[in-house]
Amino acid sequence: MKYLFTTLCLMILVSCSNKQSLQEYLISKDKDANFKTMSVATDLLVPNIEELSTEEQATLKKIKSINVAAMPTDSVNQVAYEKETRQVETILENSTYQTLMKMNADDKGMNLLYIGNDIKIDEVVFYGKSKETGMLVARLNSRDLKPNDLAKLLSMADKLDMSQIENFSENFK
Known part of the structure; x- marks a missing residue:
């Protein structure tokens, strides 16, 4: 009995992970003064959803949420920028994300990743960074x-109301 209890405790401890998920990271940046964050409900992206076709409406309803965190470099020092980019890259490398596209040039880079398979996609992530402008995770x-x-x-x-996103991106100029 003692052996069984010890084994169960070890299994529970091993199964618990202290690795931060991307969702936890995004939530933690919501109150960070160095970050600009935004959560967009899909019904706000299309104010006149009734004007969309039935198929377009069904596709849009498949989106649960869109979360964005951006760190403009003018608001932080280079050490903080490097720390945050390393943290995001570690989260993305240590997870089940699969790469759709990756580009790197000099001190700039972007990744487009997803969780899912060729039948169903659960999550899509865009990560971009530049020492000149900062970093963005969507x-x-x-x-x-x-x-x-x-x-x-x-x-x-062309049917989406991008004003929220445009206002958000103005902070990067």
């Missing part, structure tokens, strides 16, 4: 989003 959390739904979302871009 996370799209979804339910039953299919890979071709991403293409549909891109084709709907």
